[in-house]
Amino acid sequence: MSLPPQGAAPTRRAIYESRLRRRSNLIAAGSTAVIVAAIILLVPLAPGWEAVKKSFFNGSVFARTFPGLLEAFLLDIAIFAWCAPLIAVLGLAIALCRDVRNPVLFPLRAFGALYTDIFRGLPVILVIYLVGFGIPGLGLPRPWNSPYIWGSLALIVVYAAYVAEVIRSGIDSIHQSQRAAAQSLGLSEADTMRYVILPQALRNVVPANMNLFIALQKDVALLSFIGPVEIFRQAGVYKSLMANFTPYVGAALIFLAVTIPATRYADYLMARQRGQR
Amino acid sequence: MSFLDIRGVTKSFGDNRVIRGIDLSVEKGELVCLIGASGSGKSTLLRCINLLEPVDDGEIVLDGIDIAEPGLDPRPVRQRVGMVFQSYNLFPHMTAVQNVMLAPRRVKSRTPAQLEEPVRALFRRFGLESHMDKYPDALSGGQQQRVAIIRALAMEPEILLLDEITSALDPELVGEVLDVLRQLRSDGMTMMLATHEMGFAREVADKVCFLNEGQILESGTPGEIFTAPKHERTRSFLARVL
Amino acid sequence: MKPLSLALAAGLFASVSGAALAAGNACTAGKTLTDGKLTVATGNPAYYPWVADDKPESGKGFESAVAYAIAAEMGFAPGDVQWVRTSFDEAIQPGAKNFDFNMQQFSITPEREEMVDFSLPYYTSAMAVLTTNAAVSNGVEPTVDSLKGVIWGADANTTAVPMLMEIVGPDRDPMLYGDNADVTAAIQAGQIDAALFDLPTALYLAAVLVEDGTVLGQFPADRSDNPDQFGLLMEEGSALKPCVDAAITALTDSGKLAEIEAQWLQEATGVPVID
Numbered sequence: 001m002s003l004p005p006q007g008a009a010p011t012r013r014a015i016y017e018s019r020l021r022r023r024s025n026l027i028a029a030g031s032t033a034v035i036v037a038a039i040i041l042l043v044p045l046a047p048g049w050e051a052v053k054k055s056f057f058n059g060s061v062f063a064r065t066f067p068g069l070l071e072a073f074l075l076d077i078a079i080f081a082w083c084a085p086l087i088a089v090l091g092l093a094i095a096l097c098r099d100v101r102n103p104v105l106f107p108l109r110a111f112g113a114l115y116t117d118i119f120r121g122l123p124v125i126l127v128i129y130l131v132g133f134g135i136p137g138l139g140l141p142r143p144w145n146s147p148y149i150w151g152s153l154a155l156i157v158v159y160a161a162y163v164a165e166v167i168r169s170g171i172d173s174i175h176q177s178q179r180a181a182a183q184s185l186g187l188s189e190a191d192t193m194r195y196v197i198l199p200q201a202l203r204n205v206v207p208a209n210m211n212l213f214i215a216l217q218k219d220v221a222l223l224s225f226i227g228p229v230e231i232f233r234q235a236g237v238y239k240s241l242m243a244n245f246t247p248y249v250g251a252a253l254i255f256l257a258v259t260i261p262a263t264r265y266a267d268y269l270m271a272r273q274r275g276q277r
Numbered sequence: 278m279s280f281l282d283i284r285g286v287t288k289s290f291g292d293n294r295v296i297r298g299i300d301l302s303v304e305k306g307e308l309v310c311l312i313g314a315s316g317s318g319k320s321t322l323l324r325c326i327n328l329l330e331p332v333d334d335g336e337i338v339l340d341g342i343d344i345a346e347p348g349l350d351p352r353p354v355r356q357r358v359g360m361v362f363q364s365y366n367l368f369p370h371m372t373a374v375q376n377v378m379l380a381p382r383r384v385k386s387r388t389p390a391q392l393e394e395p396v397r398a399l400f401r402r403f404g405l406e407s408h409m410d411k412y413p414d415a416l417s418g419g420q421q422q423r424v425a426i427i428r429a430l431a432m433e434p435e436i437l438l439l440d441e442i443t444s445a446l447d448p449e450l451v452g453e454v455l456d457v458l459r460q461l462r463s464d465g466m467t468m469m470l471a472t473h474e475m476g477f478a479r480e481v482a483d484k485v486c487f488l489n490e491g492q493i494l495e496s497g498t499p500g501e502i503f504t505a506p507k508h509e510r511t512r513s514f515l516a517r518v519l
Numbered sequence: 520m521k522p523l524s525l526a527l528a529a530g531l532f533a534s535v536s537g538a539a540l541a542a543g544n545a546c547t548a549g550k551t552l553t554d555g556k557l558t559v560a561t562g563n564p565a566y567y568p569w570v571a572d573d574k575p576e577s578g579k580g581f582e583s584a585v586a587y588a589i590a591a592e593m594g595f596a597p598g599d600v601q602w603v604r605t606s607f608d609e610a611i612q613p614g615a616k617n618f619d620f621n622m623q624q625f626s627i628t629p630e631r632e633e634m635v636d637f638s639l640p641y642y643t644s645a646m647a648v649l650t651t652n653a654a655v656s657n658g659v660e661p662t663v664d665s666l667k668g669v670i671w672g673a674d675a676n677t678t679a680v681p682m683l684m685e686i687v688g689p690d691r692d693p694m695l696y697g698d699n700a701d702v703t704a705a706i707q708a709g710q711i712d713a714a715l716f717d718l719p720t721a722l723y724l725a726a727v728l729v730e731d732g733t734v735l736g737q738f739p740a741d742r743s744d745n746p747d748q749f750g751l752l753m754e755e756g757s758a759l760k761p762c763v764d765a766a767i768t769a770l771t772d773s774g775k776l777a778e779i780e781a782q783w784l785q786e787a788t789g790v791p792v793i794d
């Protein structure tokens with residue numbers, strides 16, 4: 001899309017495109033308005049609406065529980081904050097394992113492949129149960145049997161598998177000639193990776209990794225299954241005490257408040273990267 | 278004994294016998310041009326000398342050491358043998374000067390302070406001093422290729438392998454890169470050059486080798502090869518490219 | 520699957536046989552899900568001593584026995600009682616219910632009462648501390664002071680959570696779980712020292728599920744401002760509620776309820792009280 005030079009009269013194409021844009025804006029706005037109006041007008045006509053409203057969109061329950069939910073969400077953020085860097089490091093390490101070329105190190109390569117196959121093939125919640133209850137059950141003493149430690153570890157090992165695959169695809173996307181150029185200069189394998197391949201590969205996969213970390217932010221809630229009272233569990237407690245689902249709606253809003261901006265930002269990065277190509 | 282002696286080198290990719298027994302010697306300060314049709318094995322031969330490809334058989338003796346010996350650590354060899362590629366292969370995430378300094382810093386443990394002067398001198402010499410801090414995508418093809426040559430030279434190699442370094446360039450940019458080679462030749466740099474620039478080969482080469490299907494069909498001075506080729510194949514190749 | 524097909528079969532049966540066979544008394548007529556039938560919901564699974572062997576149809580186990588007693592009181596023969604299974608969430612979700620009343624140790628609370636109807640209480644439970652003998656030998660004592668210092672767990676879907684805060688007020692945030700099995704797993708993994716349950720559940724878990732488990736003691740029901748009273752859960756505004764309440768009152772007055780309690784929950788009487 002090229003802008004006409006400043007001050008110049010718009011070109012024929014510019015006029016055509018702006019007319020087209022105006023029209024599609026109108027269509028989009030119109031259809032959105034129709035759908036929203038339909039929801040607002042028709043849903044309350046449904047016979048069960050009063051009951052649904054009372055159990056899911058209950059203003060007084062919302063007001064009573066929202067502050068507690070926000071506070072519980074701090075735990076989600078904390079878990080995310082300590083998992084994310086470890087996931088990045090482990091993911092990178094696994095990706096590097098999978099990329100070793102030296103035949104002597106084949107076992108490392110096989111390990112990397114096995115690792116990603118296993119942990120990408122398992123539901124996160126299963127790993128959280130198995131690691132979170134199983135390993136402490138072996139008889140570890142406090143504080144080493146904490147569900148925070150082992151639950152986080154479960155998230156870390158699973159997400160590291162995904163991050164490793166993303167990084168590996170980034171490494172694969174760097175043309176062989178870059179490796180050849182680095183090696184022809186006498187750089188070691190390690191230096192080639194560190195100074196030539198990885199900086200390019202990692203930059204290429206920033207958007208993909210952003211998406212993974214958005215998913216992680218949501219999956220942190222799964223830790224509640226083994227004890228920690230984060231927002232999902234806190235909402236469950238409120239739900240149980242009040243026999244009302246509104247706290248879940250509150251929790252959903254809090255999640256969206258974080259994930260929507262993050263998703264938009266990842267999309268923006270992705271689009272910018274496409275633009276650069 | 279020559280500075281570089283290639284004896285009976287063979288190389289296959291699967292069933293594809295790309296190099297089928299090559300013997301070639303290069304003296305210090307010589308510029309040897311490899312010519313031949315596409316697919317004749319020019320690039321592969323250069324990559325073998327740089328140890329980017331392991332050879333199957335034969336010897337490559339550099340200054341008395343057989344570098345083709347299986348299991349030999351390639352890195353010390355590559356420090357002595359510089360290579361420049363057709364597609365420049367600059368590192369796009371680094372500025373020109375970072376591209377040039379990376380290997381001396383990592384491989385020879387030089388500090389940026391130590392490198393500052395000699396590197397600047399190289400850039401100045403090849404007319405790129407004002408472009409040192411630019412990223413590759415802000416440079417023209419000819420400028421990028423000159424940076425790539427500087428990058429190889431910064432390692433102070435004893436021999437420079439150049440693989441069709443002008444093939445990706447717009448015609449008007451070819452001259453500036455060939456000028457660099459002329460300067461290097463007058464400095465006494467030993468070079469092997471795979472090229473389709475017959476005019477240039479004729480002008481500056483000490484020796485021209487015609488590669489055909491992985492073998493050197495004939496070699497000699499530019500005069501011998503270009504004016505009186507012995508082989509029919511050489512003649513028809515030259516007829517096509519000249 | 521099973522409850523569904525059962526309900527289907529029952530529905531067919533009812534429509535074929537017509538009103539002639541309809542059971543129930545004057546109060547219940549036309550107020551049950553299926554005319555002449557009483558549909559009772561329990562948990563999935565249902566635990567002892569509330570339901571024996573996860574088979575509510577057997578009439579064995581406290582809640583199962585109470586359900587049949589209430590049914591009889593309302594004029595339903597045992598054959599007219601049918602069972603469905605629901606989770607807690609299904610019990611409270613808006614929309615048509617698939618049960619006439621739901622019976623799985625639901626505690627009556629004012630907040631819940633705004634959303635659903637409860638019958639009069641059929642049992643008032645003490646709360647009890649489930650722990651392991653290992654924890655006891657490590658110094659966990661049946662005093663509130665000692666219990667403040669341990670790591671607590673509870674089932675997030677029960678009123679044990681606010682009870683725990685009210686009665687013990689632990690120093691550290693308790694761990695909460697989705698069901699009894701997970702609480703048990705956490706005790707077994709040594710991640711929590713103790714968990715708060717209603718007394719009969721605690722006794723069962725200690726005896727059967729928790730290896731080396733024990734009930735440290737109980738907090739009598741009168742210890743709390745809101746003692747844990749179990750009621751039958753019904754749809755908000757249920758027409759059946761007066762009939763159920765009348766039945767429970769009758770059972771209480773006749774001593775039948777106490778009899779059933781003595782039969783199924785008598786172990787609960789011997790547990791020491793925590794001061």
Ligand SMILES: Nc1ncnc2c1ncn2[C@@H]1O[C@H](COP(=O)(O)OP(=O)(O)OP(=O)(O)O)[C@@H](O)[C@H]1O
Binds near residue numbers: 293320321
């Ligand atoms: N890494 C590789 N794997 C498999 N085959 C290869 C590889 N590199 C080169 N070849 C094959 O070796 C043969 C010679 O290739 P080479 O690049 O050496 O030719 P060239 O003389 O440099 O040709 P050009 O003038 O097109 O650059 C070709 O048939 C090519 O397909």
Ligand SMILES: [Mg+2]
Binds near residue numbers: 321441
């Ligand atoms: Mg080539």
